[in-house]
Amino acid sequence: MNETIAGRVALVTGAANGIGRATALAFASSGYKVVVSDIDSQAGQATVALIEAAGGEAVFIRCDVSCDAEVRRLIEQTVATYGRLDCAFNNAGIEIEKCKLADGNEEVFDAIMGVNVKGVWLCMKYQIAVMLAQGGGSIVNTASVAGLIAAPKQSIYSASKHAVIGLTKTAAVEYARKNIRVNAVCPAVIDTEMYLRASTDDPKHVALVVAAHPIGRIGTVEEIAAAVLYLSGDSAGFTTGIALPVDGGLTAL
Template structure:
């Protein structure tokens, strides 16, 4: 696996921070050319990738907009010539509220980024991968794509939708050399989690109590899983939603 990513091209959406940043860096360390896609550039992320010896391109993109996504994939191809892997990770948590109080605006925005965004990315990524009859796509779902969470109806619906979309694409392109899987992180220490907890220790402890391993996961643990799922070691894995959750959904 140490050399198989050399000079391969990977798109990482939501790549400036958190899980996306860790994954972009993990691919770069293995020699891949990384396209960091986000609504906001993080110079620190770009610098870390460069220091690791990786080649990096940042593209500003709103994944909920077709024109942005089409242009992002086109720029990737124009710069590097092809596309080998994609980690469709961009996502938002939306606002917390029960079903009856979830606003239409929150619903549309959350579904637009988390689900429509994944679909749009796959739409244009697959188009390029079909040209070379190979490629791997990993979509970021969540344990909230496997079980329900009270108070986050739009988020939970979007992440369940990602898994259904992943399975459908995996079946459609299995004979074309394209593998499509989803990763389902559990409670991971990221800025999104900090927003959910308000960085209050007692609230963090409540989330940690949900984890059988009695700790939060790290972005790097998700990144390592994504890299493995893109590797030849996972060559017979497609249409799978892999929980990386410290045992959360095993309860």
């Protein structure tokens, strides 16, 4: 174990599967104690079991990040369990939209903004309070390439991820002198359950998705986890306020 990591605590929201689970596992394998959080208790507990089976230490705390009281309780229980919070990966998000802007509805708007924007804001609000008290910390938020460029038939989702980048940059500047770094990762299409839900069985569609990435494939959850761990760690000590594309070259086009 890296001695600079021993005793550090990382919190991952949306950690029941996909990018969140992969990142929770990566934090644990690097020596962090991990708080696994999600609304899916069964899958969240499964993530804890995977960490423990690999020799790591983790605990599950259920949380709906769109609810102030639940987020406050999540951070309080994290500190009560491990005494501190060094790194937070605010990854919980939803993508329930597949229509042009004029065909959207208010219920979907409120749901996406509630989790993707309010959820990140609430998490940072309570995480930063702890980090200020303990003298520093690092936060990484999950944005998206949809927060950097247009996303046809996902206008609300795209707006939510643009907002995450705005929150990230503003918090980074506000707390830079307090030893708190805040960054975001912006994945392109990643091989997750979310991608499978959004994709179709049409081989032509799959081929178009792959072709959109100059690198010639979609990404893996482990590749996003690696980026999050870099931004969270001491090697990125001079890095704050960035929205890092992890996108196979998609936004370079």
